[in-house]
Amino acid sequence: MTAFSLEPAQLTWRGELRALAAERLRPLADKGEPGHVNRALVAELGALGLLSRLFTSGALDLCLMRESLAHACTEAETALALQGLGAHPLHAHGTETQRARWLPGVAAGTTVAAFALSEPDAGSDAAALTLTATPSAGAVATPPGPVAPDADPDGGSGWRLTGEKCWISNAPEADFYTVFARTTPGAGARGVTAFLVPADRPGLSGSPLDMLSPHPIGALAFDAVPVTADDVLGEPDRGFRVAMDTLNLFRPSVGAFAVGMAQAALDATVAHTTSRDAFGGKLRDLQTVAHQVAEMSLRTEAARLMVYAAATAYDEGAPDVPRRAAMAKLLATETAQYVVDRAVQLHGARALRRGHLLEHLYREVRAPRVYEGASEVQRGIIARELYRTHDTTTEEAGT
Structure with a gap:
């Protein structure tokens, strides 16, 4: 089964992607x-057909792309992943009009997407979001459900977004954001709506954050940003499902990104310990070194198999995807x-020098x-x- 043994075509494609990353994407990343x-770099990913593949293939395919690109060019991997993360809610839950407007540019690499879920005080606890969507003038509500937009005589309709988002990849330079906001106060996860918000909406501003990782991360400020029913992704008050559907797909592939980095580090270590002279022989001749390399290989392969298994479970619609996705991301x-x-550690001081693969x-x-x-x-x-x-099992057994 593919979760444990890739098909020959998949292995070949993985090798081709590594070569593309090294030969065509790495030079662009360096600039x-x-x-x-x-x-x-994003445009080249589009020209190579990799971005369009985000929307035509499954979770395992996504994992193979992310693992392969990460092995040779982490910047290309991250650029691809962020396009997918930001646009998947649109692809899976958007209307035909929304998809026709934005997805061609995402696939071509000319439109940059972003996923705006985290807030200064609501990172891992996504149900605690405080970015507020309040009804515009003339909007009506039908208790106890979400606020329903309705045009007023002055032309106002929909909602106004007020609050902040933080730790948002591709912010503040994205062309549009998938934004999750609270439409029903006090409803927890059931009161969140997903909106597609173009970057040029009035009242939306952002600032970059200086982070350890080299890819762009920023904060967004929403000052009564107008959105309407035409901007909703999915249904009002059901945006948490949109977020979780996206994360269940991308969590295993975060693991694939990690596996690609681990494999690159392992490959570099095998080469280094083979060529490095130490104590009258090669570094790899020392049992303590050889055993560390073996442990690195063991853990990398175990993580890879769990990632593939989680991705295959997602593609097959298995009921335990949340658990498998979490396990894959955690282990990898x-x-x-x-x-x-x-x-x-095995490379020594050279690995700490700015520009070295392992320093990166x-x-x-x-x-x-x-x-x-x-x-x-x-x-x-x-x-x-x-x-x-x-x-559930206990209840069904009547014990």
């Missing part, structure tokens, strides 16, 4: 400015941190343990799903 959207990101750290990976590998749900959140999801299954 980019840290902290800013590299539009030339923690593994990548371990493998890159061990690689740095060391900066890149830390963030995936935090974004799209920190490791602690993933453990919470796993435990919750385990106990839910236990309780």
Whole structure:
């Protein structure tokens, strides 16, 4: 089964992607400015057909793309992933009009998308969002459901978004944002609506954040930003489902990104310990070194298999996708941190020099343990799903 043994065509494609990343994407990435959207790189991803593939293939295909690109060019991997993350809600839940307006540009790499969920005080607890969508003048509400927009005589309709978003990748340089806002106060996860918000909407502003990771991350401020029913993705008050559907797809692929980095660090370590002279022989001849390399390989392969299994479960519509996705992201990101750290240790001081592959990976590998749900959140999801299954089984057995 594909979760444990890739088909020959998939293995070939993975190799081709690694070559493309090294030969065509790496040079463009090197010309980019840290902290800013590299539009030339995004456009090349579109020209290669990789961005359009985000919307025509499944989770396993996405994982293979992210793992392969990450092996040779983490910037290209991240640019591809952010296009997918920002536009997947539109692709899966948008109207025909919305998709026709925005998706062609996303696929071509000429339109930059962003996923705006996190807030200064609501990161991992997405149900605690406070960005508020208040009805515009003339809007009406039908208790106890969400506020329903209705045009007023002066032309006002829909909602006004007020509040902040923070830690948003591609902000403030994206062309549109998938924004999650509270439409029903006090309703928790059931009172959130997803909106497609173009970057040029009046009242929307942003600022970049100086982060450890080189890709762009920023904060957004919403000062009564107008949105209407035509901007809703999915249904009012059901935006949390849109967010979770997106995260269930992308969490395993975050694991794939991590596996790609781990594999790159492992490959570099095998080459280094083979060529490095130490204590009258090669570094790899030392048992303590060889055993560390073996452990790095073991953990990387275990993480890869779990990522593939989670992606295959998503593609097959399995009921335990949230648990599998959480396990895959957790194991793979923690593994990548371990493998890159061990690689740095075995390379010594040279790996700490600015511009070295491992210095770059060391900066890149830390963030995936935090974004799209920190490791602690993933453990919470796993435990919750385990106990839910236990309780359901117990009830059905009548015990």
